Amino acid sequence: MLFLIILILSFASGFFLPWWVVAIAAFLAALFVGKTARQAFISGFGAVFIVWVVLALFKSIPNDHILAKRIATLFHLPSWWLILVVTGIVGGLVAGFAALSGLLVKKAFEKEEVLDKQM
Amino acid sequence: MKFIKAFFSIAFTLALIWLLQTKHGPVPPVGRFLSPADGFWQNAESKHILASRTLNLPGLTGKIIIKYDENRIPHIFAQNEHDLYYAQGYVTATERLWQLDIQTRSAAGRLAEIAGPQALEIDRYHRRMGMVYGAENSLKEMMAAKPIREMILAYTDGVNAYIHQLGPREYPLEFKLLDYAPEDFKPINCAFLLKLMSETLAGGSNEFAMSNVLKKFGANATNDLFPDYPMREDPIIPAGTKWNFKPLPIPKPSGSFLAAMNDSAKRVVKEEGIGSNNWAVAGSKTANGYPILANDPHLNLTYPSIWFQLQLSAPGVNVYGVSLPGAPSIILGFNNNISWGITNVDADVLDWYQVKFKDDKKNEYWYNKQWNKTTRRVEVINIRGQKPLTDTVIYTHHGPVVYEDKSKTTAHTPGFVPIGDALRWIAHDKSNELMTMYILNHGKNYDDYRKALTYFNAPASNFVFASRDNDIAITPNGKFPLKYKDQGKFILDGTDPADDWHDWIPFDQNPTVKNPPRGFVSSANQSSTDQTYPYYINWQFAPYQRGKRINDRLSAMRNATIDSMRILQTDVYSIRAQDMMPVLLKYLDASKLDKTQIAAYNTVKSWDKNFAINSVGATIFNAWWLKIYNMIWSDDFAGKSLRDNYPSMDRTEKLIAKEPNSKWFDDTRTPVKESCTEIINAAFTNVIDDMVHKYGQPGKAWQWGIVKKMEIAHLTNQEALSSGNFASGGTGSTINALNNGHGPSWRMVVQMGPTVKGYGIFPGGESGNPGSFYYDDMLKTWQNGELKELLFMQSPTEKSSRIKTTLIISNQK
Numbered sequence: 001m002l003f004l005i006i007l008i009l010s011f012a013s014g015f016f017l018p019w020w021v022v023a024i025a026a027f028l029a030a031l032f033v034g035k036t037a038r039q040a041f042i043s044g045f046g047a048v049f050i051v052w053v054v055l056a057l058f059k060s061i062p063n064d065h066i067l068a069k070r071i072a073t074l075f076h077l078p079s080w081w082l083i084l085v086v087t088g089i090v091g092g093l094v095a096g097f098a099a100l101s102g103l104l105v106k107k108a109f110e111k112e113e114v115l116d117k118q119m
Numbered sequence: 120m121k122f123i124k125a126f127f128s129i130a131f132t133l134a135l136i137w138l139l140q141t142k143h144g145p146v147p148p149v150g151r152f153l154s155p156a157d158g159f160w161q162n163a164e165s166k167h168i169l170a171s172r173t174l175n176l177p178g179l180t181g182k183i184i185i186k187y188d189e190n191r192i193p194h195i196f197a198q199n200e201h202d203l204y205y206a207q208g209y210v211t212a213t214e215r216l217w218q219l220d221i222q223t224r225s226a227a228g229r230l231a232e233i234a235g236p237q238a239l240e241i242d243r244y245h246r247r248m249g250m251v252y253g254a255e256n257s258l259k260e261m262m263a264a265k266p267i268r269e270m271i272l273a274y275t276d277g278v279n280a281y282i283h284q285l286g287p288r289e290y291p292l293e294f295k296l297l298d299y300a301p302e303d304f305k306p307i308n309c310a311f312l313l314k315l316m317s318e319t320l321a322g323g324s325n326e327f328a329m330s331n332v333l334k335k336f337g338a339n340a341t342n343d344l345f346p347d348y349p350m351r352e353d354p355i356i357p358a359g360t361k362w363n364f365k366p367l368p369i370p371k372p373s374g375s376f377l378a379a380m381n382d383s384a385k386r387v388v389k390e391e392g393i394g395s396n397n398w399a400v401a402g403s404k405t406a407n408g409y410p411i412l413a414n415d416p417h418l419n420l421t422y423p424s425i426w427f428q429l430q431l432s433a434p435g436v437n438v439y440g441v442s443l444p445g446a447p448s449i450i451l452g453f454n455n456n457i458s459w460g461i462t463n464v465d466a467d468v469l470d471w472y473q474v475k476f477k478d479d480k481k482n483e484y485w486y487n488k489q490w491n492k493t494t495r496r497v498e499v500i501n502i503r504g505q506k507p508l509t510d511t512v513i514y515t516h517h518g519p520v521v522y523e524d525k526s527k528t529t530a531h532t533p534g535f536v537p538i539g540d541a542l543r544w545i546a547h548d549k550s551n552e553l554m555t556m557y558i559l560n561h562g563k564n565y566d567d568y569r570k571a572l573t574y575f576n577a578p579a580s581n582f583v584f585a586s587r588d589n590d591i592a593i594t595p596n597g598k599f600p601l602k603y604k605d606q607g608k609f610i611l612d613g614t615d616p617a618d619d620w621h622d623w624i625p626f627d628q629n630p631t632v633k634n635p636p637r638g639f640v641s642s643a644n645q646s647s648t649d650q651t652y653p654y655y656i657n658w659q660f661a662p663y664q665r666g667k668r669i670n671d672r673l674s675a676m677r678n679a680t681i682d683s684m685r686i687l688q689t690d691v692y693s694i695r696a697q698d699m700m701p702v703l704l705k706y707l708d709a710s711k712l713d714k715t716q717i718a719a720y721n722t723v724k725s726w727d728k729n730f731a732i733n734s735v736g737a738t739i740f741n742a743w744w745l746k747i748y749n750m751i752w753s754d755d756f757a758g759k760s761l762r763d764n765y766p767s768m769d770r771t772e773k774l775i776a777k778e779p780n781s782k783w784f785d786d787t788r789t790p791v792k793e794s795c796t797e798i799i800n801a802a803f804t805n806v807i808d809d810m811v812h813k814y815g816q817p818g819k820a821w822q823w824g825i826v827k828k829m830e831i832a833h834l835t836n837q838e839a840l841s842s843g844n845f846a847s848g849g850t851g852s853t854i855n856a857l858n859n860g861h862g863p864s865w866r867m868v869v870q871m872g873p874t875v876k877g878y879g880i881f882p883g884g885e886s887g888n889p890g891s892f893y894y895d896d897m898l899k900t901w902q903n904g905e906l907k908e909l910l911f912m913q914s915p916t917e918k919s920s921r922i923k924t925t926l927i928i929s930n931q932k
């Protein structure tokens with residue numbers, strides 16, 4: 001559920017809002033529907049990793065990856081798809097930690113016993 | 120505890136975002152740069168381009184139709200000239216916005232604003248040598264001429280129309296890499312661009328080094344080693360051409376000059392062989408009976424490409440060629456009636472004056488037997504991440520005192536600038552070069568060509584011309600100061616009015632020739648004239664080899680076609696080898712060589728003197744010749760003050776061929792006395808041993824195209840955005856002068872006639888975006904030495920299978 005919400009929010013925001021909006025999306029989503037720290041981080045990371053890779057491919061495939069190849073060289077990477085992976089990881093990390101933060105804020109305000117049960 | 124955990128997690132996430140949103144040294148903001156929404160992925164252009172598109176822009180008076188061909192070269196059709204130059208500005212900005220921005224910043228001394236302190240010294244130099252001062256002077260002149268003012272304002276509006284519709288995610292890649300935003304284009308940027316051309320082509324000087332040579336060796340040796348006319352020459356205006364004017368009186372040399380030239384008185388290295396070619400062949404020598412014109416200007420090749428190719432058409436004008444991004448009109452090109460091209464003259468239009476200040480306040484300087492007031496110009500340089508620097512430059516009536524004392528210099532100060540001297544430079548003067556281009560773009564005949572040239576000040580250029588009326592002509596043209604002979608060969612005396620620039624050579628007395636009997640005109644940066652021309656233009660020009668080869672080939676040519684011109688433009692035959700190989704081989708004693716050296720000797724002996732890609736002989740000759748050159752001069756001309764300012768290769772050839780007993784052959788650093796024979800033999804064995812060490816036994820690794828490095832570098836010098844090294848033939852002294860990143864930045868051949876036909880190619884592409892298919896799509900054709908037929912349309916409705924897309928721009932209400 002959390003994964004899907006972050007996926008949809010960051011996909012939609014990617015067309016018109018600045019890049020760091022994915023962090024807000026992941027944070028808020030985890031705040032409301034997050035369950036565990038592990039699940040929040042993995043959902044945030046995985047969703048934005050996928051969204052960024054897909055959006056990047058959306059641009060790069062009709063470009064025959066000519067720019068991705070040049071930027072990979074610029075970052076001293078041997079192949080264009082590695083810059084794609086790095087892109088996914090950077091977006092993923094930001095969203096993962098944002099989701100984790102959302103979840104931890106949620107926990108901080110939750111009642112004690114609910115937390116105990118889950119632990 | 121849970122609150123602390125949450126707090127730390129949020130703090131960590133925010134820190135991560137900040138880290139990824141900020142530029143760190145040369146590294147762009149990584150998060151923003153990599154994000155598919157904002158970053159570089161947005162600059163990946165799709166290969167699917169809409170076949171037709173419409174657009175509304177503010178400030179147009181009619182409808183603009185732009186047809187793009189298969190190389191994405193725009194063919195602009197407007198209903199009036201305002202809209203035409205507006206459209207030129209708009210399409211130039213769509214393809215080259217970052218280039219427009221960075222070259223203006225470079226000329227204006229504003230690189231540190233975006234690059235930080237590391238660019239500060241370049242900025243200071245540009246400010247202190249008066250680039251801004253010169254651009255401001257030129258702008259006044261440009262804006263005073265109505266057609267030019269309207270042209271510049273329309274072009275500026277066109278560029279800004281593009282900038283204003285641009286969001287941050289559409290910024291060109293380099294803005295994202297360097298993390299800054301484009302700013303509005305201003306009319307003065309056109310002036311900056313022209314000053315930049317002056318700096319590139321007429322901004323170097325060796326007067327400082329020459330003055331030190333004079334001090335060290337005295338006048339006799341200096342005049343002998345640095346003569347005012349080369350041994351071998353084939354001047355631009357054919358030797359023997361009569362001057363049909365009465366020259367002005369030549370100014371008298373100043374007292375200090377005469378004293379320095381008297382031996383009893385005690386008291387930026389230019390790169391040789393870099394230049395350009397152009398020529399025009401009369402109808403009597405061509406297959407179709409009309410003239411053919413050719414031009415290939417050599418520059419330091421860069422990405423984005425130096426030139427932007429396009430066709431400009433409106434009622435009253437229809438012209439095709441290349442433009443400089445940042446200036447309206449076509450700079451090199453043709454229309455239905457005329458064609459023109461340029462090469463650099465290399466006139467002596469930059470001089471240094473020793474200034475005598477009254478005291479350390481430097482408020483007054485001695486000139487014309489009295490104290491005169493200096494003026495001051497304050498330059499504020501903004502620096503990224505630091506407080507702005509305020510730099511005050513002192514001006515005398517000559518111009519800026521670039522570095523008035525040692526305290527103003529740093530380790531990065533250009534070494535050719537003498538300390539304490541004022542700079543007099545043609546680029547400081549008001550000028551209106553765009554008027555020349557405007558008239559040529561609209562030109563119909565020889566008279567228009569002559570009229571156009573009167574407006575061109577700097578950088579002085581050899582303007583070649585051909586017309587449908589069967590006229591050909593060439594004019595080394597620019598604003599030339601009227602000087603005494605050699606005035607400016609050395610640093611001048613700033614206290615003496617006799618050393619000032621006195622007047623100008625009248626325009627109609629600039630060297631020129633129309634329809635000479637030999638049936639062609641040409642230039643390759645060599646001496647403008649023979650020694651009968653009454654005025655001094657410079658004491659040193661590019662060596663004669665390219666000019667000689669062009670003239671030899673054109674003299675022999677009959678029934679010339681486009682393809683004969685193409686073959687000549689890519690010719691790699693070495694006149695230097697033709698002149699020097701027999702002499703060098705005469706000195707070389709083959710009996711003392713070992714087996715490998717003999718093999719190399721046989722290769723170079725049987726070499727056909729072409730600097731071809733696969734030639735091993737070329738590699739050996741080149742290394743051998745450079746070694747000889749260095750061995751002769753490096754002992755006498757070493758040291759910072761002489762700046763390795765060696766006598767010319769022409770003078771060296773004369774020394775070897777005619778003065779084998781000269782004292783200059785002796786290496787003063789060794790106890791023994793070397794002779795010409797010893798130098799030439801030692802150079803050969805040393806070079807062959809070095810090459811075996813570097814490349815192994817003679818073979819494929821010795822081929823010229825493999826040994827010589829050649830690359831087209833991106834303006835940021837980022838390897839990832841550059842062409843990479845590629846094999847190429849030619850060298851500085853061959854017509855196809857590919858050398859050390861320099862080379863033909865545009866090759867053009869135009870066949871005049873009832874229907875004009877243009878052919879051309881440049882190394883790169885129309886787009887400045889490394890993420891575009893049109894960034895370097897023409898490189899391969901250029902590397903292969905081929906030309907493309909230029910699609911010169913007579914109307915927007917003309918059908919052509921080469922037209923791929925159409926853009927229609929109408930006025931936004």
